[in-house]
Amino acid sequence: MNTSVTTLDIAEVDRRHVWHPFTQMQEYASLPPVVIASGRGGWLTDGDGRTYLDGNASIWTNVHGHNDPDLNAALLDQLGRVAHATMLGLTHAPGADLAAELVGLAPAGLDHVFFTDNGSGAVEVALKQSFQFWQLAGRLEKRGVIGMAGAYHGDTFGTMAVGDSGFFHDRFRPWCFATDHFPAPEEHDADASLAALAELLRAKDGQTACLILEPSVQGAAGMRLQPPGFVRAVADLCRQHEVHLILDEVFVGFGRLGPMFVCSDEGVNPDFLCLAKGLTGGYLPLAATLVRAEIYNAFLGTYESRRAFFHGHTFTGNPLASAVALANVRKLRPLIESGVLARRSAAFGRLLEAAFAAHPHVRALRYRGFAAALDLAPADGGDYPVALRAGLKVCLRAREHGLLLRPLGDSLLLVPPLCLDETELNQLVTRTLRAIDDVLPTLAF
Numbered sequence: 001m002n003t004s005v006t007t008l009d010i011a012e013v014d015r016r017h018v019w020h021p022f023t024q025m026q027e028y029a030s031l032p033p034v035v036i037a038s039g040r041g042g043w044l045t046d047g048d049g050r051t052y053l054d055g056n057a058s059i060w061t062n063v064h065g066h067n068d069p070d071l072n073a074a075l076l077d078q079l080g081r082v083a084h085a086t087m088l089g090l091t092h093a094p095g096a097d098l099a100a101e102l103v104g105l106a107p108a109g110l111d112h113v114f115f116t117d118n119g120s121g122a123v124e125v126a127l128k129q130s131f132q133f134w135q136l137a138g139r140l141e142k143r144g145v146i147g148m149a150g151a152y153h154g155d156t157f158g159t160m161a162v163g164d165s166g167f168f169h170d171r172f173r174p175w176c177f178a179t180d181h182f183p184a185p186e187e188h189d190a191d192a193s194l195a196a197l198a199e200l201l202r203a204k205d206g207q208t209a210c211l212i213l214e215p216s217v218q219g220a221a222g223m224r225l226q227p228p229g230f231v232r233a234v235a236d237l238c239r240q241h242e243v244h245l246i247l248d249e250v251f252v253g254f255g256r257l258g259p260m261f262v263c264s265d266e267g268v269n270p271d272f273l274c275l276a277k278g279l280t281g282g283y284l285p286l287a288a289t290l291v292r293a294e295i296y297n298a299f300l301g302t303y304e305s306r307r308a309f310f311h312g313h314t315f316t317g318n319p320l321a322s323a324v325a326l327a328n329v330r331k332l333r334p335l336i337e338s339g340v341l342a343r344r345s346a347a348f349g350r351l352l353e354a355a356f357a358a359h360p361h362v363r364a365l366r367y368r369g370f371a372a373a374l375d376l377a378p379a380d381g382g383d384y385p386v387a388l389r390a391g392l393k394v395c396l397r398a399r400e401h402g403l404l405l406r407p408l409g410d411s412l413l414l415v416p417p418l419c420l421d422e423t424e425l426n427q428l429v430t431r432t433l434r435a436i437d438d439v440l441p442t443l444a445f
């Protein structure tokens with residue numbers, strides 16, 4: 001049947017035909033729909049004219065806000081030239097310029113950029129390049145991968161294999177290749193984690209191709225924080241054992257934690273750096289894998305040597321996405337260098353502490369930069385029953401207060417666009433607090 005959005009309510013068409021990601025569709029269909037119609041700055045407006053603060057930056061992507069005049073202009077300028085041309089054997093100005101810009105921002109040595117169009121793809125590329133590198137080097141026994149407990153690197157088979165996302169991915173384990181995981185550090189103590197990693201690297205000496213890590217904060221695990229110096233210590237262990245270090249900065253990069261990239265801030269030179277979410281400021285799908293020169297050079301040879309990297313995606317390095325990414329990065333850099341972003345995130349931290357540090361229904365508060373998690377719990381201890389959907393109920397209530405949030409079980413993740421000023425950050429925190437206070441004290445089970 002040919003349905004048209006002009007004759008049927010959009011929400012009804014959606015319910016009939018769209019299968020949403022990470023969503024129990026039976027539950028979704030029972031909830032009031034929100035149809036986003038427009039956006040400006042940190043705010044989104046629905047089809048009925050209700051306006052909401054975008055409390056998770058449209059799944060952790062948005063930087064300068066929606067409908068940003070500078071990003072719009074860059075996009076329109078490129079649209080007037082060409083919307084897409086392949087990078088298979090050709091190039092274009094926005095793609096080449098963006099690659100140079102990213103190399104300029106990244107730690108020394110990361111001087112080649114492989115474009116894809118999502119974070120999972122950026123990680124897959126790093127893994128495959130590491131595997132192929134060791135094959136080309138004649139080190140066929142270096143095939144293993146080490147990840148950290150609780151890691152999330154995406155939903156494709158390779159990224160599920162190196163991740164550790166519990167019931168999200170458990171049912172797909174039989175089709176994933178084997179990997180090893182070491183325990184994550186505590187927020188203030190990394191000794192046990194690093195000792196276990198050192199032991200694992202020793203046990204697998206000469207058999208490990210690469211180690212992959214979300215540096216500083218594991219986002220999808222619920223903002224699990226690593227102590228200062230941890231990434232550096234992991235990097236040192238990798239070097240000692242001749243293991244490639246892949247840093248997945250898909251979430252933490254582009255100012256999310258303050259600096260442009262965590263690795264530069266921590267003085268770590270990874271072999272691969274994976275970027276996506278904030279790369280285009282939340283506008284278009286684009287991802288990048290930055291690679292060290294020694295790795296790139298190992299793939300060089302004649303055509304018939306079969307050393308080339310046989311991997312690519314149809315929309316790799318799309319010109320529109322590259323143009324908007326370039327504008328995003330150029331606008332972000334002065335915000336970081338001037339200290340504007342650091343002042344905003346410090347204000348965010350103070351607001352979070354004041355509202356939630358001693359709240360009876362917040363068992364734990366974790367935050368770094370513009371990434372925060374609140375673990376909700378009954379005031380007298382224990383956990384809410386899963387079926388109660390306490391986190392979801394708080395998020396639904398937050399909508400009535402003009403705030404969009406998405407729960408992770410019974411944790412609330414607050415991940416605002418980086419453009420929010422102190423007044424808006426205060427609105428984010430007070431609206432979250434109001435929703436918690438409306439719902440949780442009276443929740444019976």
Ligand SMILES: *Cc1c(COP(=O)(O)O)cnc(C)c1O
Pocket residue numbers: 117118119120121123152153154155214219220248249250251252276277
């Ligand atoms: C979101 C995310 C990914 C996956 O990115 P997609 O664009 O959703 O494929 C990978 N790693 C981290 C750390 C992420 O947060």
